[in-house]
Amino acid sequence: MSIGAPRLPWMSASLLALLCFAANAVQAAEAPDGQALVRTYCSGCHLEHDGVFERISSIRKTPEGWTMTLFRMHNVHGLALPEEASDAITRYLADTQGLAPSETAPSRFALERRPNAKDLDLGPDLAQMCGRCHSLARVALQRRDADDWLKHMHFHVGQFPSLEYQASGRDRPWWDIATKELPPKLGALFPLHTQAWSDWNGRTHREPTGHWVVVGHEPGGRDLVGTADIASDGKGGYTARYRLRDTAGRDVAGDSHALLYTGYEWRGRGALGGVASREVFALSEDGVRMSGRWFDPEHSEDGGDWTAVRADAPAQVVAVLPRAMKAGASGTVTIVATGVGPASSVSLGTGVTAKVVLADDGVIQAVAEVAADATTGTRTVSVGPAAGTGAFAVYRKIDQVDVQPSYAIARVGGGKVPPVTAQFEALASARDAAGVLVPLGPVPAEWSTAPFDAEAARTHDEKFGGSLDAAGRYHPAGAGPNPVREFSGNNTANLKVHARVADGASRLDGESHLIVTVQRWITTPIY
Ligand code: HEC
Ligand code: HEC
CATH class of the missing domain: 2.60.40.10 (Immunoglobulins)
Known part of the structure; x- marks a missing residue:
C-alpha cells in the first residue's frame, strides 16, 4: 500500500493514471488535493518526509475515527481548520488510509450507533485496560503497528494524566501493561499493513448510483418497503430519493445527501417521513447491496435497520x-x-x-x-x-418469546442532554417437528415492568425511573436530584421488563433487564 499517495479509492493507480486526463478529468480537477491540504494544515507539527507525514501516515481509521482525531487536533492542540478543509482532509485520509469492509465488519455496531449493542470480546486484558472507558470497537476500528500503538498509550497518559487512577486502573500496573504487553498485542491484532486493505485499496469499486429496492425495520415500530434512486450530485457526493410505504400502506417519503468514503462507507444526512435522519450504511464489496442503520441525529437510539438491493441485481x-x-x-x-x-x-x-x-x-x-x-x-x-x-x-403455535435487547440502558434527561429511551421488541419462535426453533419475527405484546430485585423494590425504582409505553419503549424520567426520593437520589432504576404475548388462548412471557442511569455528557462519533 502506498501511504500518503493521493489516490481515489475506487481506482487502481494505473487506471487512475490512464483516466485522469480522459473521462474523469473534470472530477479529478475539482477534487481538492488532500495531500496538499495535509501539508498546509498538519505538517507544521507532523513533519513530512517524501510525502510521509509523521504519525498521520502510520495509521488507518474510519471516517468517524479521522473526525475524532481532527476534532482533538483542534480542541487540544489549537489547530485552526476551516470546515471545507476539515471535510476534504477527512475524506482524503479515509479514502487513502481507511479500513477494508472485512476490517470494519465486526465493529459496525459502533459506527451505526446501535443502542444496547454488545461490545467486542477481545479478551479480559483489553476489556479491563481499555474497555472500562470506551468501546473496544473504537480500538478495533484503527490500524497501526506496535510502535504507533505505544505512542498512542503515551498520548492517553499525556492527555489524561489521572488515567491510571480512573476507571479502576489502580487494580493493576496499568502503565506497565499498556506500554510493554499491549503494543505488540494490538499491533498483531490490528496492524497497519493487511492483505484485506491492499486488496480493497487497489480495486475498482462500483458507484452506488441507480435504482434500488429498500426494506427498513424500526424496532417496535414500522416496517418500510419501497425504492431508492441514487444519483451523483456532480461534486463527488450523492443524492438519494426514497419512495417508501409502511406495511399499513402509508407513504413515507425521504431524501438524503451522502458521501461515500473508502469506496463503501455511505454517510448520509436527510429526512425520512419528515424526521431528520443520519445514515450509516455499507455498500457490499460487489456494490449490489447496501445495509446499515438510519437514526435521528438528536436521538441515535431512534432508528432502524436498512437493506437496499440494486433493482437490476440477479432475481x-x-x-x-x-x-x-x-x-x-x-x-x-x-x-x-x-x-x-x-x-x-x-x-x-x-x-x-x-x-x-x-x-x-x-x-x-x-x-x-x-x-x-x-x-x-x-x-x-x-x-x-x-x-x-x-x-x-x-x-402452529408460539413456543418461545424472547425480549430484545436482553439487557438495555436508558438515561435520564436534563438540561441540554436529552433523555435516552430504550426500545424493546418481543420476538416469537416456534419448534418444528425436529424440535428446532424457527424464528417468527416481532409480535405485539403487553408490556410491563417490575423491580429487578428486593433493593429496587425497596427504593421504588418503578415509580421514579420512568414509564414503558404500549409499543415497548421505555421513557426515562427527568434527571434528579429528586427531593422526594431517599437521600434526594437521582431517578435511576433497576427493572425487569416483561412482555406477555397472546397466542390464541395461551399466553407466553419474555423478560429483559433494564437499567435507567445518568446522562452521558460526551457523545463521540464512536462510543
Ligand atoms: C499544533 C500542532 C498540531 C497540528 C497542527 C496537528 N497536530 Fe496532529 N498531533 C499533534 C500532537 C501533539 C499529537 C500527539 C498527541 C495526540 O495524539 O493528541 C498529534 C497526534 C496526531 C495523530 C495521532 C493520533 C492517534 O490516533 O494516536 C494523528 C493521526 C494526527 N495528529 C493527525 C493530524 C492531522 C491530520 C492534522 C492536520 C489536519 C494534524 N494532526 C495537525 C499536534 C498537531
Ligand atoms: C481512562 C479512560 C481511558 C482508558 C483506560 C483508555 N482510553 Fe482510549 N480514549 C480515552 C478517551 C477520553 C479518548 C478520546 C480522546 C480524544 O480524542 O479526545 C480515547 C480515545 C482512544 C482512541 C481513538 C483516538 C483517535 O484519535 O482516534 C483509541 C484508538 C483508543 N482510545 C485506544 C485505547 C486503548 C487501546 C486503550 C487500552 C490500552 C485505551 N484506549 C484505554 C480514554 C481512555
Missing part, C-alpha cells in the same frame, strides 16, 4: 412481511424482490396459497391463506424467477 427475495403466519390464518403478505415483472406469480411454500393483488417496482402484495393443517417450518418463497428460503415461516 432474489429480499424480505417477506410479516415474517410468519399461523396455520389457519389469512392476510396480506408483502414481498420485496428484485428481477421480477408485474405479472409474476407468487408461491409462499407448502400449505400456503397466495394470490398477487399488487406488484409495483419490486414490491409485491399478495393475499395469503395458510391451511389449517400446515406444519411448522420455514418456507421457500418464490416470485417469478426470484426465490429464497428463510424469509418466511408457518407455525
